Amino acid sequence: MLQKFTELEEAVRTTVALLDTTLPHISVEEWQILRDLQTLLEPFEEATRAVNGQQYMTASLVIVITNSLLDICKEVSPRFAVNAKVFAKQLEKEPNERMGTVKYSSTLAMRTFLDPRFKTIYFKNNDAMEEAKKSVI
Template identity: 25%
Template sequence: MFKRVKEAVKLVLSEVQWMSLPSDIWSCSGTHYSFISLTVHWLDDHFERRSAALNVDVFPGSHTGNAIADKLIDLMASWGLDKIQVHLLMRDNGGNMAKGCRVSDIGSEGCNIHTLQLVIKNTRWNSTFYLMLRFLELEICLDLFSEAEDNDSKSLTCAEWEILEELANLLQPFEEVTKSLSYNESCMSEVIPTIKTLHFCLSKQNISSPLSSFKADFESNLRKRFEDLESNINFTMSTFLDPRFKTVFFPQTATSKLRNTWK
């Protein structure tokens, strides 16, 4: 059955002119095996989005850029794919993956969600965020419990509750953006509008002095991590061509430059 399905998928892909290929590498702590995945996304003749999970292969040895390049080419060849069909390969931000794409001469872009997590300097911050939300939801119950136990050390002060609420509000836009860009239906054209909206939300937040340094760091890191976003033709052109956005998120000078690109 696998062979029949694979041949059917290969037949469909042979008629696809352009496609994108997400790929990732990870290791299983329990078995110490490493794996590499390959997925394909494309638009059919009716402009409907299609996708197929092609491979999850064991990837032994050192994951150097050259080794990754060889593996990617082998996986694509097993499905009859030519790299000239690949518009972009979406990858993680590891230097070895970036090099693997360069060596194999496949255009690629890194994971913006990972970059966004690095703005907060903690890739597991969302677990703490959910804990804070639950804590705030149970504020009255926790205070009552503390009073019943007659132990003030088990409760937060009013000032501490306010700081916790402010921190949760500061992180809320990051959570919403992370979820928005993580949907199966999300696409590259949404990155620039989403990041610009996040900038705007942060700028409008009034934060008290205990957390002002956090906000300043978030804003600074956001600018630094995404400073080249609008000079990247893949992101700018996809946003410009998206009928939902068009020129809304670009200054006039950038809009003129994008229009001239298509002349």
């Protein structure tokens, strides 16, 4: 929805200007915030589609998706508007609080390690990776 809205920016601006009504005008700064939010949320949409598109989600994907989304939130572009940066910090905080223990799950770590697509690439915690290796070997 946000993507379509930002794609229609010119049409929305023109329509609001031509109608000359009491509709609120979206400022240039607000349009930039919307584009920044769209950029931030695209990976979350892709992750959601990947998970929903499968019959079932494999355990090896849990750590991969969680760590990838957290990395994206940490690497917020310096050109982003202040409001978008605040939103990114909140996006980073929420999954950490809800799924922070995922990276310490020996079961999920072992499944990720055994998956030939991932092996040790997505491990952020070396202890968890070493523990997964020991469990397998």
